[in-house]
Amino acid sequence: MNIxxxxxxxxxxxxxxxxxxxxxxxxxxxxxxxxxxxYMVAAYCIFSLTGKFGLNPIAGMMIAVVVVTVLGxxxxxxxxxPIREHEAAVLIATIALAMIFQEAVMLIYTGDxxxxxxxxxxxxxxTGVKVxxxxxxxxxxxxxxxxxxxxLLMKTKLGLAIRSTAExxxxxxxxxMNDSRLAMITMGISVALAGFTGAVLAPxxxxxxxxxxxxxxxxxxxxxxxxxxxIKGSFVAAFILGFxxxxxxxxxxxxxxxxxxxxxxxMILVLLLRPEGLFGISFEEER
Amino acid sequence: MLLEIAHLTVxxxxxxxxxxxxxxxxxxxxxxxxxxxxxxxxxxxxxxSGLVAWxxxxxxxxxxxxxxxxxxxxxxxxxxxxxxAHEIVRRGLVLCPERRRPFRxxxxxxNLLAGAYLQKDPKKSRETLDKVYELFPVLKQRSPQIxxxxxxxEQQMLAIxxxxxxxxxxxxxxxxxxxxxxxxxxxxxxxxSEINRLGITxxxxxxxxxxxxxxxxxxxxxxxxxxxxxxxxxxxxxxEVLRKTYLGL
Numbered sequence: 001m002n003i004x005x006x007x008x009x010x011x012x013x014x015x016x017x018x019x020x021x022x023x024x025x026x027x028x029x030x031x032x033x034x035x036x037x038x039y040m041v042a043a044y045c046i047f048s049l050t051g052k053f054g055l056n057p058i059a060g061m062m063i064a065v066v067v068v069t070v071l072g073x074x075x076x077x078x079x080x081x082p083i084r085e086h087e088a089a090v091l092i093a094t095i096a097l098a099m100i101f102q103e104a105v106m107l108i109y110t111g112d113x114x115x116x117x118x119x120x121x122x123x124x125x126x127t128g129v130k131v132x133x134x135x136x137x138x139x140x141x142x143x144x145x146x147x148x149x150x151x152l153l154m155k156t157k158l159g160l161a162i163r164s165t166a167e168x169x170x171x172x173x174x175x176x177m178n179d180s181r182l183a184m185i186t187m188g189i190s191v192a193l194a195g196f197t198g199a200v201l202a203p204x205x206x207x208x209x210x211x212x213x214x215x216x217x218x219x220x221x222x223x224x225x226x227x228x229x230x231i232k233g234s235f236v237a238a239f240i241l242g243f244x245x246x247x248x249x250x251x252x253x254x255x256x257x258x259x260x261x262x263x264x265x266x267m268i269l270v271l272l273l274r275p276e277g278l279f280g281i282s283f284e285e286e287r
Numbered sequence: 288m289l290l291e292i293a294h295l296t297v298x299x300x301x302x303x304x305x306x307x308x309x310x311x312x313x314x315x316x317x318x319x320x321x322x323x324x325x326x327x328x329x330x331x332x333x334x335x336s337g338l339v340a341w342x343x344x345x346x347x348x349x350x351x352x353x354x355x356x357x358x359x360x361x362x363x364x365x366x367x368x369x370x371x372a373h374e375i376v377r378r379g380l381v382l383c384p385e386r387r388r389p390f391r392x393x394x395x396x397x398n399l400l401a402g403a404y405l406q407k408d409p410k411k412s413r414e415t416l417d418k419v420y421e422l423f424p425v426l427k428q429r430s431p432q433i434x435x436x437x438x439x440x441e442q443q444m445l446a447i448x449x450x451x452x453x454x455x456x457x458x459x460x461x462x463x464x465x466x467x468x469x470x471x472x473x474x475x476x477x478x479x480s481e482i483n484r485l486g487i488t489x490x491x492x493x494x495x496x497x498x499x500x501x502x503x504x505x506x507x508x509x510x511x512x513x514x515x516x517x518x519x520x521x522x523x524x525x526x527e528v529l530r531k532t533y534l535g536l
Contacts, residue, residue: 082348083348084348085345085348085349085351086348086349086350157404160397160400160401160404161401161404163390163392163393163397164390164393164401164404167390167391167392167393168388168390170338170341170384170388171384171388171390172401173337173338173341173372173373174336174338174372174376174381174382174384174450175373175376175401175402175404175405175449175453176373176374176376176377176404176405176453177373177401177404178371178373179373
């Protein structure tokens with residue numbers, strides 16, 4: 001039971017992170033290493049807003065998401081956009097951005113571990129296992145957001161344009177879709193989702209300035225397993241890795257130390273055996 | 288004149304793809320651009336639809352080489368050579384690209400709707416969609432299918448249908464017959480004539496000269512980025528040298 005709960009929650013979190021990471025990669029070929037750093041910033045925002053300023057947690061979450069989105073758009077406009085066509089430069093710039101966030105958080109909040117109080121306290125017991133209401137809430141909210149995202153992508157004109165641009169930027173241009181504007185919008189959505197993940201995860205985890213590194217690696221493993229740029233792949237792979245992680249942590253003594261290496265092992269195996277991932281698209285050469 | 292290209296020159300690094308090319312297309316015509324591989328036919332279409340300029344911008348940003356583009360393109364009385372590709376579509380110059388390039392992961396219906404991206408009024412897109420279904424009944428049958436699973440002929444129909452959804456005044460079609468069986472080529476060309484009869488001007492790039500000459504009003508023969516001859520199919524075929532050297536007939 002513990003495994004199922006942890007697996008579901010980790011899986012849904014990873015799904016959100018990986019899908020939002022995939023989105024901006026698909027549309028603009030931007031590998032955003034700072035993706036999980038935005039998630040960390042959101043978590044710390046909530047810590048400040050609810051702790052120091054005593055704001056209502058839900059208002060805190062909303063403000064955190066907005067703050068992170070604005071930060072993301074600014075970073076895109078001034079840092080990423082000018083070098084967007086240079087993949088290596090984007091990679092380096094976003095690593096730098098992540099470090100900046102890390103050090104800024106370190107300066108403001110010091111390296112101490114922090115916690116954020118749960119939205120709702122209490123738990124109920126299923127088959128002898130404690131299930132916190134906060135866990136159920138987090139899982140539910142994440143599912144709702146995933147459903148909204150699906151609706152946005154599959155049922156709206158903006159989603160159609162995002163999917164078209166992700167698949168063939170040049171042809172999308174021929175249909176009147178402005179690829180730079182779409183890249184900007186997608187960056188906003190992607191970072192907002194990262195911020196949202198940080199916001200809903202904050203009460204369930206411990207905050208530290210280095211909390212972006214581990215999810216980054218696992219998220220990369222998810223994206224590789226699911227196939228770069230494939231949303232469906234990211235979704236499925238997130239739950240596979242979420243459950244694998246939970247299994248390792250609960251079944252193997254001291255397994256918690258192994259979870260990172262399990263993710264990496266999966267990533268390496270996928271790259272060796274099936275580089276395009278579960279649902280990967282083999283990219284057509286751009287002319 | 289609906290489209291007027293004057294002194295168009297395109298160079299990729301040192302390679303001259305188009306050299307001082309001028310041509311025009313009048314409203315309602317079906318004009319073909321023929322010539323051997325590498326003559327610059329596709330580049331001409333890419334240049335007028337704004338893709339060469341778009342590519343130049345990307346190359347500049349990624350510092351991976353330069354493209355030189357010069358000359359004027361006038362469409363419907365307005366100069367469009369400085370306008371970005373996604374704005375040119377809005378004015379009614381639509382390109383159906385080489386190798387069809389459907390969005391392979393999307394359904395046939397989504398592909399067609401992507402073509403109507405600029406149409407703000409869903410009712411109008413619906414009407415255009417009905418027209419496309421009337422032209423290509425096979426697309427209606429296949430509408431929920433993933434585009435990548437269609438046959439080559441169907442993908443070509445889809446590409447033309449998708450371009451049609453953008454409500455073109457001038458529809459540029461790049462090599463629609465590539466990789467198709469003779470019977471399917473015939474069918475595709477019949478559809479193109481049909482679209483032309485609906486009042487849509489067509490600029491067609493082709494290698495399949497024998498079929499094209501039968502249906503187009505005028506033709507330009509392109510070689511090494513230059514126009515070397517123009518006229519009706521009959522006139523061009525009568526020229527012995529031209530026929531043997533460039534048209535392969």
